[in-house]
Amino acid sequence: MRIGEIVESSSTHFVAESLDLRRPPELGRLVKVHLEEGRDLCAVVCHGETGSLDPGRRAVRRSTKEVYDDRVYREHPQLEHVLRTEFTSLAVGLLDKEVVHQGLPSMPPPLHYSVYGCEKEETTRFSQDLYYFRLLLGVPVRIPVELVLAGHLRWVYRERGHDEEWLQEAAREVANLLKQDYERLATVLYAIERDT
Amino acid sequence: MPLKLDLLGERIAEMVQASAAENRGRWVERARQLLNSVDPEELRAKLEERVVRLPWLVAVLYGNVNGAVEVRGCPSSFSVVAADGSYIAPDRHSPLRFYVLNTGYAAFSYGQHPSALLDSSAQLYFQEQDLYLDPLVRSAPVEGARLSAKMCLAEMRALLEAAEQVEGRPLVALRDGSLITWGLQTEDPAFVQEQFLKEFLGYLDRFHTLGIPLVSYISYPGARDVVNSLRVWLCTRHEVDCVTCPSSGAQEFCTALREIRDRDLFGFLRDGERSDVFGSKSAILNRYGPHRIRFLYMNVGGEVVRLEAPQWVTSDSQTLNLVQALIYDQARRSGTYPPYPPALQEAHEGAHISVSDRRLVQLLVERSLAEEGIIYGGSAKSGSKARRGV
Numbered sequence: 001m002r003i004g005e006i007v008e009s010s011s012t013h014f015v016a017e018s019l020d021l022r023r024p025p026e027l028g029r030l031v032k033v034h035l036e037e038g039r040d041l042c043a044v045v046c047h048g049e050t051g052s053l054d055p056g057r058r059a060v061r062r063s064t065k066e067v068y069d070d071r072v073y074r075e076h077p078q079l080e081h082v083l084r085t086e087f088t089s090l091a092v093g094l095l096d097k098e099v100v101h102q103g104l105p106s107m108p109p110p111l112h113y114s115v116y117g118c119e120k121e122e123t124t125r126f127s128q129d130l131y132y133f134r135l136l137l138g139v140p141v142r143i144p145v146e147l148v149l150a151g152h153l154r155w156v157y158r159e160r161g162h163d164e165e166w167l168q169e170a171a172r173e174v175a176n177l178l179k180q181d182y183e184r185l186a187t188v189l190y191a192i193e194r195d196t
Numbered sequence: 197m198p199l200k201l202d203l204l205g206e207r208i209a210e211m212v213q214a215s216a217a218e219n220r221g222r223w224v225e226r227a228r229q230l231l232n233s234v235d236p237e238e239l240r241a242k243l244e245e246r247v248v249r250l251p252w253l254v255a256v257l258y259g260n261v262n263g264a265v266e267v268r269g270c271p272s273s274f275s276v277v278a279a280d281g282s283y284i285a286p287d288r289h290s291p292l293r294f295y296v297l298n299t300g301y302a303a304f305s306y307g308q309h310p311s312a313l314l315d316s317s318a319q320l321y322f323q324e325q326d327l328y329l330d331p332l333v334r335s336a337p338v339e340g341a342r343l344s345a346k347m348c349l350a351e352m353r354a355l356l357e358a359a360e361q362v363e364g365r366p367l368v369a370l371r372d373g374s375l376i377t378w379g380l381q382t383e384d385p386a387f388v389q390e391q392f393l394k395e396f397l398g399y400l401d402r403f404h405t406l407g408i409p410l411v412s413y414i415s416y417p418g419a420r421d422v423v424n425s426l427r428v429w430l431c432t433r434h435e436v437d438c439v440t441c442p443s444s445g446a447q448e449f450c451t452a453l454r455e456i457r458d459r460d461l462f463g464f465l466r467d468g469e470r471s472d473v474f475g476s477k478s479a480i481l482n483r484y485g486p487h488r489i490r491f492l493y494m495n496v497g498g499e500v501v502r503l504e505a506p507q508w509v510t511s512d513s514q515t516l517n518l519v520q521a522l523i524y525d526q527a528r529r530s531g532t533y534p535p536y537p538p539a540l541q542e543a544h545e546g547a548h549i550s551v552s553d554r555r556l557v558q559l560l561v562e563r564s565l566a567e568e569g570i571i572y573g574g575s576a577k578s579g580s581k582a583r584r585g586v
Contacts, residue, residue, distance in 0.1 A: 061531070062529075062531055077304055077306070077310040077311050078302065078538060081314045082314070
């Protein structure tokens with residue numbers, strides 16, 4: 001399913017404008033960019049933001065006693081046109097026909113290309129190998145990266161049909177990667193345990 | 197060199213003190229008392245009698261001069277459409293003479309099926325017939341008031357096209373600024389005015405035929421038409437001649453009224469209320485035929501604005517009530533205070549040409565010239581302003 005369009009691109013990540021203002025992809029979700037036939041760039045959603053389309057304008061309060069939440073959008077139909085939701089995704093590898101390559105892409109994805117949500121089968125295939133956790137933990141992002149990783153673990157766990165075995169393996173991998181940093185490790189493990 | 201603000205500071209303080217000393221609030225209160233005491237029939241007669249000798253624009257009365265009409269409820273579903281425009285004027289420092297008109301429109305439907313359409317359109321004009329109203333002899337160049345008139349036509353065209361796309365009814369079409377084309381009053385009547393008004397009145401005809409009320413919305417209006425009518429009411433002389441007017445209480449009051457604007461006078465209107473309808477004595481309106489413009493003031497909830505509309509809008513009380521209700525509703529949906537109709541705001545956003553966009557247009561022209569082997573960086577003066585070398 002097409003969920004966004006790339007508006008900013010770099011070697012490590014890309015920013016896409018969400019097609020649905022109020023439903024950006026979940027934090028940690030695996031998304032893909034179709035580069036060419038049989039070749040998709042995979043990335044993990046690490047940040048989302050909704051604001052004014054024009055950087056010189058700020059969103060202002062629209063609600064009243066009677067009109068709030070979803071009704072605000074019904075009473076101000078222009079908001080769908082003047083606001084935008086963006087999400088940032090960290091590049092983690094390629095799905096090249098049947099082969100999975102985990103690592104940074106050789107070049108940034110093209111601007112204005114579409115971003116799609118990965119199907120269950122693609123998520124399952126990509127997450128078989130957990131090497132890409134290193135990439136996630138190594139790139140500076142705007143929110144603590146261990147929370148992005150925790151969100152990703154929860155999301156993959158659900159997509160894989162509540163795969164306990166995969167989750168335990170993933171937790172062991174995270175423990176190995178963060179063995180020098182107990183606080184960050186505890187953050188990930190606590191988040192997984194709480195929600196799964 | 198930075199502006200020497202210290203030199204201005206004292207003058208600003210003096211200016212503010214002089215303004216405060218006028219004690220405008222007291223005079224506004226007296227002006228409102230006068231408004232309430234005026235006999236509309238007598239004032240109407242007095243204005244009719246003196247109209248040719250009046251040195252100011254006065255308001256023509258149709259109803260009660262101090263009337264206030266409450267706002268009615270909105271229909272369950274309705275639409276509002278608005279258009280605005282901006283331009284890049286011909287630049288005499290550019291090697292090519294051209295101008296750009298950019299129009300933006302917003303069409304909002306509310307109620308059962310809410311929706312919004314936002315768009316803009318830019319046009320570049322460079323041919324002789326675009327640049328001169330008389331291209332054969334290259335006279336009447338399109339600049340200043342004539343460029344504003346062209347802009348006005350482009351806005352009307354955008355507004356009509358947007359209105360024709362909207363299916364939801366009732367529908368009200370909003371424009372920013374006046375429908376009275378003041379700027380053309382000093383232009384040649386047979387040539388410039390004729391060219392402009394023919395197209396302008398054609399758009400008014402179309403709105404009338406479609407049954408879409410067209411209204412212009414003037415925020416923070418500076419007009420004094422109604423106040424000037426009060427000055428005529430005060431005047432006891434047969435012919436208005438302020439230079440020879442003897443000093444008296446009435447003369448002092450009349451002089452104070454010069455500083456008061458209609459928006460101050462109608463500050464007594466409560467939220468949502470509007471004044472009665474007035475006519476304008478502007479000479480250009482004599483050429484408007486059935487579309488003669490009338491005006492009124494309305495408190496939109498934080499500001500008294502002036503609304504102008506053709507007489508076929510204001511003479512129908514149902515249509516006028518609808519216009520009042522929809523404009524008040526727009527004000528209530530505004531995200532700012534004092535409120536401003538969101539439809540006009542979004543139309544303005546679509547029409548606005550930013551400084552960077554203006555620079556981009558200039559660069560595109562220079563690049564296109566370079567592709568033809570013509571290297572021109574603009575005049576030495578514009579270059580010195582851009583580079584500001586030391």
